[in-house]
Amino acid sequence: MRNGFRVSLAVSLLSTTFLAAQQLGVPAEKPIPEMNLITFQAGQPAKASQIPAELGRVFNAAPVDPIRFWVNADYLLWWVKDGPISSPIVTTTTSLTDLPPGAVGQPGTRVAFGDRPIDYGTFSGLRVGAGFDLGGGLSLEGSYFALERRAGGLILSSDAAGSPAIGISTFNPVIGIEDALLTSNPDPVVGIWTGTAVVASRTRLQGWELNLGLQGMQTNTFAFKWIAGFRAIDLNEDLVVQNTFTPLVGGNLTFNGAGVPAGTVLTDHDRFHATNHFYGGQVGGHAQWRSGALSLDVVGKIAFGYTQQVVNIDGASTMTPPGGTTTVAPGGVYAQLTNIGRHYQSSFAVSPEVGIGLGWNLTDAIRAKVGYSLLYLSRVARPGAQVNHTVDQTLIPTHQAFGLTPPVGQPTFAFRETDFWAQGINFGLEFMY
Numbered sequence: 001m002r003n004g005f006r007v008s009l010a011v012s013l014l015s016t017t018f019l020a021a022q023q024l025g026v027p028a029e030k031p032i033p034e035m036n037l038i039t040f041q042a043g044q045p046a047k048a049s050q051i052p053a054e055l056g057r058v059f060n061a062a063p064v065d066p067i068r069f070w071v072n073a074d075y076l077l078w079w080v081k082d083g084p085i086s087s088p089i090v091t092t093t094t095s096l097t098d099l100p101p102g103a104v105g106q107p108g109t110r111v112a113f114g115d116r117p118i119d120y121g122t123f124s125g126l127r128v129g130a131g132f133d134l135g136g137g138l139s140l141e142g143s144y145f146a147l148e149r150r151a152g153g154l155i156l157s158s159d160a161a162g163s164p165a166i167g168i169s170t171f172n173p174v175i176g177i178e179d180a181l182l183t184s185n186p187d188p189v190v191g192i193w194t195g196t197a198v199v200a201s202r203t204r205l206q207g208w209e210l211n212l213g214l215q216g217m218q219t220n221t222f223a224f225k226w227i228a229g230f231r232a233i234d235l236n237e238d239l240v241v242q243n244t245f246t247p248l249v250g251g252n253l254t255f256n257g258a259g260v261p262a263g264t265v266l267t268d269h270d271r272f273h274a275t276n277h278f279y280g281g282q283v284g285g286h287a288q289w290r291s292g293a294l295s296l297d298v299v300g301k302i303a304f305g306y307t308q309q310v311v312n313i314d315g316a317s318t319m320t321p322p323g324g325t326t327t328v329a330p331g332g333v334y335a336q337l338t339n340i341g342r343h344y345q346s347s348f349a350v351s352p353e354v355g356i357g358l359g360w361n362l363t364d365a366i367r368a369k370v371g372y373s374l375l376y377l378s379r380v381a382r383p384g385a386q387v388n389h390t391v392d393q394t395l396i397p398t399h400q401a402f403g404l405t406p407p408v409g410q411p412t413f414a415f416r417e418t419d420f421w422a423q424g425i426n427f428g429l430e431f432m433y
Helices: 002-024 053-059
Strands: 069-080 090-093 109-113 123-135 138-147 150-157 165-172 177-184 193-218 222-247 265-291 294-320 327-330 341-361 366-381 417-432
Touching: 069 138, 069 366, 090 150, 109 150, 109 165, 109 193, 123 417, 165 193, 165 222, 177 222, 193 265, 222 294, 222 366, 265 341, 265 366, 294 366, 341 417
Parallel strands: none
Antiparallel strands: 069 123, 069 417, 090 109, 090 165, 123 138, 138 193, 150 193, 165 177, 177 193, 193 222, 222 265, 265 294, 294 327, 294 341, 341 366, 366 417
């Protein structure tokens, strides 16, 4: 293409010179002045100092010096997949004549928490990155991102008369029906007690990657780079279920099978904490289109590796009589000696990421960016999915049935996996040197 341009230019100059020579009476054999031709090596960016202003205007382009080092920082406005809840947790009832009252499926029962996933809302976050040109078309680049820790949940309390009746939902494996442990009860027939049920879940996401880039196709308006490297993702979450209740009449509530006096504060506490550490190798590509100061970037990557899943379960019940000391017993409601402890497994997983962004060069060294990102992880263990709804009530220290029959070994634990995604809008700046 360049050779054809040179030939055409030479022919044109020769023709013009010949015609001028004929009109002015100058011999056509007069030597033609030597032309100052500029050549560029294919695939290499030209120095700005090499391009005459006239030629730059003809092609409407101004090649710049190659970028050797760059850093960027993005503000993230993201959302994550809602936290799954495997079963109903908190109920209320308007009918204390239901058998049992507060149980799922009874006419007067309404599920207050656990009938839908936990919505954590909108997250703010930060992503920082840097890259360095190693020469020969190779580059080294890395980034780190973190979202703020956010929580979701429910706090539900009765009034001083124990209304409404609040229940912690369970399935009773001894008699094979849905049941509930009442946190509050306004029925004077069995004795009034007041209470509060709290369910709280927190989540935190962060990750990092380190990659080598290999320059592929490159023109004045388009560039493509291959990517290969390593990615790590950390998802840290927990779910806490706690109910606190106080009898207004002595003897109608028990702790470890013994009646407690009026004014005693009883508490059941369950905590499910899940961490997911993904590590894997990744490949992908980065394409960029440029037109003047405007640029469009499209990035696609996929990582293959393993998610190390750790679920820690602990639970306890306490009794604090009026003016007395607190007594602690192992086991809450959903966390019992049958499932309490540290549980670990490693699962093969994939983590693709896609991103698209628009950039505008504010100066030769600063670019403003806005874009969209989607990060996916195929297998994680989230705390709400690890709650086993099947509970032997004879194991609950604050239940009136505590110790009345031989235990049946429930709740048990088994990993329940799901997928996870995070997505959102990015706003940032890139500094190039």
